Amino acid sequence: MTLPASWSALLESFRPVFRRRGTFTLFTVLATGLVLQAGRRSVVGMLAGAGMASKVSFHAACRFFSSSVWDIDALCLIAARLIVARLLEEDTPIVVAIDDTLFKRWGRKVHHAFWTHDGSAQGGKKIARGNRWIIAGIVVHLPFVTTPLCLPVLFRLWAGKGTTTPVELAGELLNLLAAEFPHRAVHGVGDAAYHGKPLLVKGTTWTTRLPANAALYDLAPPPTGRRGRPALKGASLGRPADLAATAAWRQAEVLRYGRTDTTQIAIVKCIWYGSFGNAEGRCVLVRDEDSAKACDLALFTLDPGASAAQVVERYAVRWSIEPSNATGKQQMGVGQARNRVKNAVERTVPFAMLIQSMVIVWYGLHGYHPDDITARRLAEPWYDTKTEPSFEDMLAKLRRTLIAARFTAIRPGQPNPDLLRDYALACTAAAA
Numbered sequence: 010m011t012l013p014a015s016w017s018a019l020l021e022s023f024r025p026v027f028r029r030r031g032t033f034t035l036f037t038v039l040a041t042g043l044v045l046q047a048g049r050r051s052v053v054g055m056l057a058g059a060g061m062a063s064k065v066s067f068h069a070a071c072r073f074f075s076s077s078v079w080d081i082d083a084l085c086l087i088a089a090r091l092i093v094a095r096l097l098e099e100d101t102p103i104v105v106a107i108d109d110t111l112f113k114r115w116g117r118k119v120h121h122a123f124w125t126h127d128g129s130a131q132g133g134k135k136i137a138r139g140n141r142w143i144i145a146g147i148v149v150h151l152p153f154v155t156t157p158l159c160l161p162v163l164f165r166l167w168a169g170k171g172t173t174t175p176v177e178l179a180g181e182l183l184n185l186l187a188a189e190f191p192h193r194a195v196h197g198v199g200d201a202a203y204h205g206k207p208l209l210v211k212g213t214t215w216t217t218r219l220p221a222n223a224a225l226y227d228l229a230p231p232p233t234g235r236r237g238r239p240a241l242k243g244a245s246l247g248r249p250a251d252l253a254a255t256a257a258w259r260q261a262e263v264l265r266y267g268r269t270d271t272t273q274i275a276i277v278k279c280i281w282y283g284s285f286g287n288a289e290g291r292c293v294l295v296r297d298e299d300s301a302k303a304c305d306l307a308l309f310t311l312d313p314g315a316s317a318a319q320v321v322e323r324y325a326v327r328w329s330i331e332p333s334n335a336t337g338k339q340q341m342g343v344g345q346a347r348n349r350v351k352n353a354v355e356r357t358v359p360f361a362m363l364i365q366s367m368v369i370v371w372y373g374l375h376g377y378h379p380d381d382i383t384a385r386r387l388a389e390p391w392y393d394t395k396t397e398p399s400f401e402d403m404l405a406k407l408r409r410t411l412i413a414a415r416f417t418a419i420r421p422g423q424p425n426p427d428l429l430r431d432y433a434l435a436c437t438a439a440a441a
Contacts, residue, residue, distance in 0.1 A: 010041065010059060013414040015375040016407070019367055022091055026083045035073045038065060040364050043341070044407055050342030050361065060415075074346075074353040074360070081164070081359050086189050088363050089147060089162040093190065096149045096160075096373060102194040104148040104323060105186055106159050106330040107179045107203060109167070112344030112358060113139040120354040123169050129335070140344075141167040142358055143175050145182040146333055146366075148326045151373050154397045156267045159329035160366035161337070162186075164359040180207030187212040196312060198327045204284040204309070214312035216323055219249050219292065223309070225279045229287050241287045242280055249307035252277050253294050263295075263318045265325030272297055276317040281309050289313070293320045333365075336400050341365045365400075372403035381406060 012020075020037050027033040039055045046058025056062050056070045093103060111127040115138065127137035143166075146159035163185060165178035173181075183197050187210055197208065201218040208215045219225075227243030246252055256275035263270055275294040280287055288311060295306040310320045337343035343361040348354055381402060386392055398406075 010038065010061065011415050012037070012041065013410050016041070016371060016411065019091075019371055019374075023084055023087055026087065027079050029078075032073065032077050032079060035065070035069060035077075036079075039070060039073065039360075040367070041411060043361060043364050044368065044404065045411055046342070050345045052346050052348065052357070054342075054345070071348070071353070074348060074356045075350050076352060081356050082185065084363065085163045085359060086185065088160075088366060089186065089189060092147050092149065092160050092162065092366065092370060093193070095370065096151070097147075100193070102196050103186065103190060104326060105145050105183065105195060105197045106148055106327045107143065107145045107182060107197060107199045108327075108330045108334070109141055109143045109175050109202075110334040110338075111137055111139045111141050112338070113137050114344075116349060119349045120351045121166055121168050123167075125167075140354060140358065141175075143167060143178045143182065144330065144334065144362070145179070145186065146330050148329055149373075151369075153377050153379075157326045157329045158369060159326075159333040160369055161330075161333060161362040162366065164362065166355055166358075174205075174207075176203055176205040177207045179203055180205075180210060183208065183210045183213055183215075196315075196323060198323055200327065204281070206284070206286060209285060209288055209311070214310065214315075216308060216310040216312065216320060218324065219281070219307040219309045221250070221307075222248060223281060223307075224248065224283055225252065225277075225292060226282050228278060228280060228289060242282045246277070246279055249292065249294065250303045252279075252292055253296070253304040253307075256294055258294075258296065261318050263321045263325075265322055266328065270297075272321075274317045274321065275304075285309075285311065291320075293317050295321055337362050337365050340401060340404065341368075368403055368407055369400070371407055372398070376403060376406045376410070 020040055023036065024033050027036060038059045038061050042055035042059030043050055046054050048054060052070050052074065053067045056065055056067060097103065111125060114122045122138060122140055124136060124138045125141050127135055130137050142164055144161050145163040146161040148157045148159050150157050163182040165182060167175055167178065179199065187195050191212065195213040196216065197213055198216045201220050204217050225246045227246055229240050229242055232239045256277060258273045258275045261272060261274045263272055273296040277292045279292050280290060290309055290311045293308040293310060294304040296302065296304045308320055308324050312320065341361055343358055346357040348357060377398065381398055382395060385402065386395055
């Protein structure tokens with residue numbers, strides 16, 4: 010294949026993961042095919058998207074996921090280092106959003122496929138059958154978009170009831186990132202489902218939303234000098250609503266969800282004994298100016314140095330992992346590979362999500378140009394409010410770049426009609 014230098018150099022960063030040159034070549038083919046494929050992103054679909062179906066056996070493409078020697082965690086950590094080095098400023102804290110999502114699967118023999126909660130399911134019954142993945146993504150702020158972007162980097166497949174819980178798996182992912190970046194501050198953030206002692210990871214902090222029935226306590230009193238075990242918690246403070254009734258509120262401006270809001274904020278030192286033991290934390294209460302509730306949002310953080318406004322803003326960027334998961338399913342076709350064996354199931358979803366992150370990295374480093382939005386609005390004037398590129402714009406730009414790199418000047422008078430057709434289809438997709 011003929012690849013543009015920018016995309017080839019990005020994929021070259023992953024070469025140390027693969028022992029054999031042929032395995033790395035196949036990785037390059039499948040990663041590029043995943044980007045170029047506009048149809049179904051099965052394993053064979055990736056091969057066809059790269060235009061290599063007649064040159065590479067589909068058995069080899071399937072063996073890449075099922076039996077080739079390479080480690081998915083090593084691949085993920087290289088992607089994490091690349092994102093931190095190229096998209097984050099030096100000494101900037103690493104904000105990690107963690108959540109789980111379900112990729113629907115059918116068949117009795119699919120590895121670790123269960124009936125479980127599916128937050129994206131339609132209707133009242135939020136349940137479906139498939140593989141439940143715990144995903145950790147690094148949140149970045151790019152200069153040409155106003156909202157933060159979450160780039161998935163680490164993954165764990167839930168093995169079902171009675172095994173390692175999603176919270177414990179999230180703790181494993183947080184541990185990996187803390188070990189990979191020992192000299193950087195790592196701030197984890199998750200929704201109300203992610204709380205517990207496994208998230209007490211050395212060198213990191215954790216921020217989550219408090220459920221309405223959370224029992225909070227005052228900090229443990231100092232030792233009295235008497236015989237017996239010292240107290241692990243202080244007096245009961247009640248639930249978040251009880252704290253809101255007596256809290257000292259102050260007005261503050263917070264940047265969240267792409268806008269600046271003026272809210273009332275209160276902060277109380279406490280411990281959430283039922284989830285984090287006697288680890289010292291803080292409860293941050295948020296109330297909108299025109300709200301009649303005791304508080305609209307209650308957060309718990311283990312970060313002792315962040316201000317109340319910073320905690321609220323940090324929790325707000327957690328939402329970026331939700332559209333990231335939706336993008337993976339709807340635009341990148343993550344989860345469409347129909348494999349069943351252990352290695353293949355545990356590799357295909359992380360592989361595709363990592364390539365999704367690399368599309369954003371490529372666009373941030375090499376692809377962005379202000380004319381991208383100008384051209385889109387000229388072609389489609391009904392998008393009068395469009396001022397920044399979406400992931401679809403980034404993907405279309407990379408597709409056009411990959412197809413254009415396949416043109417050759419050796420025979421300019423007789424261009425390959427297949428290349429012209431592919432380029433026209435890519436341009437049409439960009440304008441869709």
